Amino acid sequence: MTEFPISGFREKETPFYYYDISLLKKTLDTIKRTSAYPGFKVHYALKANSNPELLRIISSYGLGADTVSAGEIRTAVDTGFPAAKIAFAGVGKTDAEIELAIKYGIGAMNVESLPELENIRDIACRLDICANVAIRVNPEIDAHTHHYITTGLAENKFGTLECDLEPMLRIIKDCDRLNFTGFHFHIGSQITTMEPFRILCERINKLQEKYSDMEIPTLNVGGGLGIDYDDPDLNPIPDFKGYFDTFARYLRLRPGQELHFELGRSIVAQCGSLISRVLYVKEGHQKKFVILDAGMTALIRPALYQAYHRIDNLTSESDKKAEYDVVGPICESSDTFGENIILPLTHRGDIIAIRSAGAYGETMASTYNSRPLPQTMFFDNF
């Protein structure tokens, strides 16, 4: 169970993100231990959280980086990720971003479409530098998660369908400034059963059989391993063993072939909480509202995806409980962190932790209403 340094919280201006560094390190230790299969290489998806302090710790464990913009590539290099271990993904890479990625000599650009590949070829030829390219294949798997975050279905914008691969492979073959590194997949996010990953393995096995005469140095299976938002104290570390074992068991790697993973949420979500103060408790006729000094500008996931985050009152000493809607100060009805939440009796000045907020929290914060971005606080009890 995460211990919160509550007396430190009381002195600090709220809202801020609090990161439990010892939990992050335990998580990274677990990943190291459970991914120790031949050829397995774990990358971290920076978009989940690109706080430099966290990135330096993650890079020190030898992970690679998955990036989606020039800014993330620069941040990854600046925080200790070697360029050769950086992948660059995204459906809309600009010419300037492609040029930067080629000049840095990053490990792979994950190409999503034919026109994008033609553009990368033209830029690599103009620069006269070899570009490492992987093709993102849409494996057409429904990962049974929220429709906004399912990315492997046939009708969405990500990747190339298997039937459209041939012309892309021909372009790569015909150009000596393009170096084919392999195939890339990503089926969605917050996936909490191993079944979609097992199906992905089977799709990849079939694809490898189809291209049995082609060299495929690397397979990249993306990210998407989910976490327990309901009970972060019971399950602070996701089921990495089940995850890596699934790939070890079902995916037939060729001799010497590398298998890359790009995990975001599962690495950083549980180590972060958004810490906020109760401004007012408003007693309505049917409902009681806890009004926080943090809103959707600090953590947008509930407003954007109806995401659930556990909410804890860290300072109430009451044995009595009551039901509250926990809301932010912003003039949008979606600015709500939870409805009908049972908390100990809550008062103005209490400190509230919104849990499991280390992923897609700080990185998605905005300055809407001219509010400042949330500060951060780190705690390492080792």
Ligand SMILES: *Cc1c(COP(=O)(O)O)cnc(C)c1O
């Ligand atoms: C978002 C994303 C990831 C990371 O996803 P998580 O669900 O945070 O693990 C990995 N790869 C790609 C291509 C992505 O778009």
